[in-house]
Amino acid sequence: MxxxxxxxxxxxxxxxxxIAVWWLFVALGDVPKYIMPSPVETIASLGxxxxxxxxxxxxxxxxxxxxxxLGVVVGVGLALIFSWSATLNAAFMPLLVxxxxxxxxxxxxxxxxxxxxxxxxxxxxxxxxxxxxxLLTTARGLKEVEPELIDLVRALRGSRWQIFTKIxxxxxxxxxxxxxxxxxxxxxxxxxxxxxIASDRxxxxxxxxxxxxxxxxxxxxxxxxxxxxxxxxxxxxxxxxRSLIVQDARVR
Amino acid sequence: xTADTPVPFIRLDGVRKEYQTRGETFLAxxxxxxxxxxxxxVSLVGPSGxxxxxxLKILAGLHAADGGKVEIGGEAGAYxxxxxxxxxxxxxxxxxxxxxxxxxxxxxxILGLPRRAARERxxxxxxxxxxxxxxxxxxxxxxxxxxQRAAIARALIHDPRLILMDEPFGALDALTREKxxxxxxxxxxxxxxxxxxxTHSIQEAVFLATHCAVLxxxxxxxxASFPIDLPSPRTLDMKxxxxxxxxxxxxxxxxxxx
Ligand SMILES: Nc1ncnc2c1ncn2[C@@H]1O[C@H](COP(=O)(O)OP(=O)(O)O)[C@@H](O)[C@H]1O
Ligand SMILES: [Mg+2]
Numbered sequence: 001m002x003x004x005x006x007x008x009x010x011x012x013x014x015x016x017x018x019i020a021v022w023w024l025f026v027a028l029g030d031v032p033k034y035i036m037p038s039p040v041e042t043i044a045s046l047g048x049x050x051x052x053x054x055x056x057x058x059x060x061x062x063x064x065x066x067x068x069x070l071g072v073v074v075g076v077g078l079a080l081i082f083s084w085s086a087t088l089n090a091a092f093m094p095l096l097v098x099x100x101x102x103x104x105x106x107x108x109x110x111x112x113x114x115x116x117x118x119x120x121x122x123x124x125x126x127x128x129x130x131x132x133x134x135l136l137t138t139a140r141g142l143k144e145v146e147p148e149l150i151d152l153v154r155a156l157r158g159s160r161w162q163i164f165t166k167i168x169x170x171x172x173x174x175x176x177x178x179x180x181x182x183x184x185x186x187x188x189x190x191x192x193x194x195x196x197i198a199s200d201r202x203x204x205x206x207x208x209x210x211x212x213x214x215x216x217x218x219x220x221x222x223x224x225x226x227x228x229x230x231x232x233x234x235x236x237x238x239x240x241x242r243s244l245i246v247q248d249a250r251v252r
Numbered sequence: 253x254t255a256d257t258p259v260p261f262i263r264l265d266g267v268r269k270e271y272q273t274r275g276e277t278f279l280a281x282x283x284x285x286x287x288x289x290x291x292x293x294v295s296l297v298g299p300s301g302x303x304x305x306x307x308l309k310i311l312a313g314l315h316a317a318d319g320g321k322v323e324i325g326g327e328a329g330a331y332x333x334x335x336x337x338x339x340x341x342x343x344x345x346x347x348x349x350x351x352x353x354x355x356x357x358x359x360x361x362i363l364g365l366p367r368r369a370a371r372e373r374x375x376x377x378x379x380x381x382x383x384x385x386x387x388x389x390x391x392x393x394x395x396x397x398x399x400q401r402a403a404i405a406r407a408l409i410h411d412p413r414l415i416l417m418d419e420p421f422g423a424l425d426a427l428t429r430e431k432x433x434x435x436x437x438x439x440x441x442x443x444x445x446x447x448x449x450x451t452h453s454i455q456e457a458v459f460l461a462t463h464c465a466v467l468x469x470x471x472x473x474x475x476a477s478f479p480i481d482l483p484s485p486r487t488l489d490m491k492x493x494x495x496x497x498x499x500x501x502x503x504x505x506x507x508x509x510x
Contacts, residue, residue: 148341155312156410157334158362166358170349246349246390 037217042224045217051206053225059202061229063119063191067126068233071183074127075134076176083142083168084160093139096132104129104190108197122194122202129190130183134176141175142168177241184237188230203229261290261326261446262311262414268319269306280306282471283320288463290326290413293440293447295457297503298467298475304450307472308416311448312337324414331413335363338407338445340417344399346391346406352378353387356406363410370409377405380442382435397428401435408443417449421456429453430488433460437486454507458499459486466506475506 005012019039025031026038033041046053078096082089108125115121145168153163195204203222210218269281281303288294296304309315310322313333325331338359346355353374360370378384381401383394391399400420407415420436421429433456440447451457457464458480466475480499482490490496504510 146343146345148343149345149347151309151312151314152339152341152345152359153362155314155334155337155339156359156362162362166361167347170347173349 034214034216037220041217042220045215045221048218051210051218053221056201056203056206056222057225057229059119060191060195060204060226061232063122063126063194063202064187064229064233066119067123067190068130068183068187070123070127071129071131071134071187072180075131075179075183076138079135079138079142080164082139083164089139096135100132100136105193108194111194112198117198117200119201122191122199125194126187126190129186133182133186134179137175137179137182138172141172144175145171173245177237177245180237180241181234184233185230187233188226191229192226258289259327260287261292261324262286262288262448263321263323264307264310265323266320267307267310267317267322269303269310269315270318279471281310283473284467285320285474286465286477288446288448290328290446291444292462293449293460294463294465295461296448296450296465296467297452297454297457297507298472299469299507300452302467302470303472304467305418307467308339308418308448308450311414312339312416335410336413338410338412338415340400340403340407340415340420342419342422344391344396344403346399346402348391351388351390352383352394352402355391355402356409358406359410365410373411374405374409377408378402380439381405395428396424397432400424400432404436404439408439408445413446415445415447417447419450419452422452429456434488436460441485454500454503455491457503458482458496459491464499464503466503476502478502 022036023039026036037045045051082093104125107128108121111121111124111128115124149167150163153167158166191202192204195202196208199205203226207219207222210222264284264286267281267284268279271278271280284303284307286294296307298304306315310317311324324333324336346352347358350358353371356374356377357370360367360374375387378387381404383398383401383405386394386398386402391402394402400423404420407417421432424432436447437460449456449460451460459482461480462484463477463479465477467473468475482493482495482499501510
């Protein structure tokens, strides 16, 4: 703990300073609560049981984590398949790049028409936002192998599978994680947009409800909790990266 | 060659290689003829792009020749390209995520050699190339020269009969390079392998080799092939000997650089 503080004190300081500035701004500027609540008022809004904080956070969290997990599995899986088949790659990679141009949030209303609103269609929105960056970076990583290294294995009559498991996949892991980090941020945005479009649960839904009553403190609290969901996801990805990848092999 | 010379370990006879690129045929090697005796250290020099790497790839069994004959094995026969060839490139190409020992073990894993024995051999080889104590380090913790030593150990792990080296010291600074030259001579004399070494350094081509093959500008043909009769073991002061200078001048002339 002491070591942690010593190492990160500057970062901690800047975070605390931001909260202090927020507090001072509200207190000294005499800003009305419905424009900007103070940190204390924001925290206090957690006391309102009818907002069902725990459940709404869990719903949003489930959408984020569910859609994200699906995105990682499908993104990495498709990249592997494309790296195996030049034909599939030639046929579908350009298509996916084109599809990537579609603003995915614009698909939200369609998903809701097709699958009605709820956790399921929000998971789909999250998935559609985050799987392509993961797929594209993984595909790039799998391609980024020194040709001589492949020669080395082929000269030893190594199989395709050996090239893949011993060289390509571990070599691509830093790219996979670079994509997963981008995907993690998009995933959180996707869940909230989905809830904004149509929903009856979740932090995005709650925000729209409290907006009507001008309970700005609860809106602030919702944003904080959404951020918390994102931080937890991001931290999980970082932890996984740290435990799987040798320090120097990471893409920075 | 007289009739009583033994069957050479490697015999390249009129070797020709074409690459197909987008429907077009590109002649990379037109006519390479070369005999290599077992235990020799042959340097292969030639202008950039003339087809040296292509010749090594043919020797490694990565490409089939499109013409001519490639015979490896000599009198002992039964040469298995996969088991009997080791390769070293200009870049060490160590796997960043593997410790040095596990990097050295890569060929053994691919060939499915018994693990215990391979690990023991890997340790011995790391000692031989002067990397004792580096078994558990990662490549980034090693200097360029040390990485290349590890790459040499990796090329030796499956005890191949032939080592192919493609400009192995080309990425090293001049001092490290000289040091690695001496190291290579030591490793070669300890391991008694046949080595074919592509180099851009004419000094290196003379200093290291028992035999030198000079190729013409691409598509490669033989410009000349001759033994290097310098005393062995080689020492750095030989570089100032007259014979050494004669050999380098001869190669410069063959490359049209005099
Ligand atoms: N896979 C390939 N496909 C097409 N052309 C190639 C290929 N590999 C090498 N070449 C060409 O063949 C020639 C000889 O290449 P290489 O053997 O690498 O030369 P060197 O090693 O002597 O510099 C060069 O002109 C190069 O561009
Ligand atoms: Mg070359």
